Amino acid sequence: MQNERLIKPVFRSPADVVRWFGAIQSQDFAGSLWAIGLRMREACEADVERAIAERSILRTWPMRRTIHLVPAEDARWMVRLLAPRQIARMAPYYRKLDITSRKLDRAGKVLHRALAGGRQLTRAELYSRLNAAGIATDAPAGMAHGMHLITHWALDGLICIAARKGKQPTFALLDEWAPRSRDLSGDDACAELAKRYFQSHAPATISDFAWWAGLAMAEARRFVWLIADSLKTLTIDGTEYWLTRDLAESAAAQPPVLLLPAFDEYTVGYADRSAAVEATMMNSVNHGLAASIFVNGRVAGTWKRSISGKNAVVVVPNLLRKLTNKERIALRRAAERYAAFLGRTLVPVRGSFV
Numbered sequence: 001m002q003n004e005r006l007i008k009p010v011f012r013s014p015a016d017v018v019r020w021f022g023a024i025q026s027q028d029f030a031g032s033l034w035a036i037g038l039r040m041r042e043a044c045e046a047d048v049e050r051a052i053a054e055r056s057i058l059r060t061w062p063m064r065r066t067i068h069l070v071p072a073e074d075a076r077w078m079v080r081l082l083a084p085r086q087i088a089r090m091a092p093y094y095r096k097l098d099i100t101s102r103k104l105d106r107a108g109k110v111l112h113r114a115l116a117g118g119r120q121l122t123r124a125e126l127y128s129r130l131n132a133a134g135i136a137t138d139a140p141a142g143m144a145h146g147m148h149l150i151t152h153w154a155l156d157g158l159i160c161i162a163a164r165k166g167k168q169p170t171f172a173l174l175d176e177w178a179p180r181s182r183d184l185s186g187d188d189a190c191a192e193l194a195k196r197y198f199q200s201h202a203p204a205t206i207s208d209f210a211w212w213a214g215l216a217m218a219e220a221r222r223f224v225w226l227i228a229d230s231l232k233t234l235t236i237d238g239t240e241y242w243l244t245r246d247l248a249e250s251a252a253a254q255p256p257v258l259l260l261p262a263f264d265e266y267t268v269g270y271a272d273r274s275a276a277v278e279a280t281m282m283n284s285v286n287h288g289l290a291a292s293i294f295v296n297g298r299v300a301g302t303w304k305r306s307i308s309g310k311n312a313v314v315v316v317p318n319l320l321r322k323l324t325n326k327e328r329i330a331l332r333r334a335a336e337r338y339a340a341f342l343g344r345t346l347v348p349v350r351g352s353f354v
Contacts, residue, residue, distance in 0.1 A: 001255045001297050003202050003244065004266050005039040012041060014051035015071060022196030023068040023078065025268050026059050029169075031261030031291065032069055037341045038258070045342050052163055058178060059161035059169070061154045063214040065090070067161070072178040076157055079174075081189045083155035085214060090152075099148055107135050107149040111159055112173065120162045120170035126150060191226040198224075198231060201269045203241040211271035255297040257330035259315070259338050262291045281320050293317055293334075295327055305338070313344040 001007050011017045017036045018024055026032035030045075037043040051057050055072050062068050062078040065086050070078055094100075107130060114121060114129040121129075127137040127146045137146025150171065153159050162172035184192055197209050210220035224231070224242060234241045260266055267273050267288035277288045277299045285292050285299050293301040301319035308314050315335040323331065332348065339346035 001266065003200055006258060006266060007255055009039050009041050011039055014040070014048045015056040018057045018069050019071045021200040021265060022074070022193060023062055023070045024265055025066060025263045026069045027067045028262045031263060034261045034338065034341060035264050038260070043341060055178060061151055063212070065151065073181050075160060075174060075178055076181040077184040077189050078193070079155060079157045080185070081193065082214060083157070087152065087155055097145065097148065099145060103135060104149065104152055106133065108153050108156070108158060110135065111153055115159065115171065115173045118176055120165070120172045122165055122168045122170050123150065126171060187226055190223045194223040194227050195230070198227070198242055199244055201265070202243040203234060204270060205239060205241055205272065208270040208272060212269050255294070257327060257334050258294045259303050259334045260292050260294055263289055284320055293319070293331065295323065308347055311344055312347045313339050313342055314347045314349065315339070316349050
């Protein structure tokens with residue numbers, strides 16, 4: 001939790017948080033906003049949304065064909081480094097869905113024309129442009145061709161997710177949305193990715209890093225060896241963990257009680273989640289991917305929220321083990337912190353916290 005910056009939040013801006021991690025999973029948009037807010041000294045949901053609108057961070061598909069928030073200046077080199085692997089893995093699915101190279105090329109030209117000049121369009125608006133050009137966005141067996149086409153061109157670095165229009169995300173040309181970017185390639189890019197991962201996720205194994213980055217094990221080992229001088233290893237029960245030297249030399253701190261969002265990096269960033277989730281609880285928390293309550297660094301239950309009226313939020317915990325009175329009080333404070341992040345008042349369910 002220390003390197004995850006969950007014990008003592010130090011960051012002052014959303015961009016600082018995302019830059020520290022390199023990438024934060026964001027398929028659950030609201031959850032990813034809270035994942036960032038948890039790691040800031042002071043934050044509200046509007047601050048994180050503003051960072052997206054102001055283009056310091058953006059959403060795209062840098063790894064595992066999954067939407068992540070990344071620093072705007074890093075989006076291009078991350079996609080360039082990792083996308084070829086993802087595109088190659090999709091080839092069998094493209095053949096099955098009859099998504100040919102010609103269809104992809106035509107779609108890319110349509111998307112470029114639609115978005116050029118600083119335009120931002122929703123997915124429905126892009127689908128309309130594709131359909132008008134004779135490129136179907138629906139397919140047999142209910143497979144959504146349109147999303148495959150959009151994702152492909154995000155992986156290619158042509159487009160990215162931009163600001164929201166109402167509640168809908170829009171898309172923009174990456175070169176226009178984030179024109180200023182770092183130019184990393186080759187071993188420099190590989191080393192930077194490994195550095196970001198281990199500074200934010202250590203202690204972790206090479207298997208964990210391979211999972212997070214969507215790399216083959218041989219590739220992951222090579223990436224790690226590029227920064228090996230800045231790391232050290234620790235072997236526990238025959239498993240080798242890599243950790244940053246400052247973490248190895250620092251004193252352990254008491255983890256707080258936390259409400260973590262679904263797909264938080266504290267769990268989704270690892271192939272092996274047994275350090276955070278007991279085996280008997282794995283199914284109850286979707287293998288560590290559900291919005292979960294953490295006590296002393298380990299899962300103690302799940303939680304859900306519902307918006308109530310204009311100014312309130314209801315937080316409902318589902319405990320998987322009994323909490324002490326002290327832990328229940330800390331859980332109430334964690335829920336109040338979440339409500340404050342939303343700019344709302346907490347409405348607790350009777351008996352949930354005390």
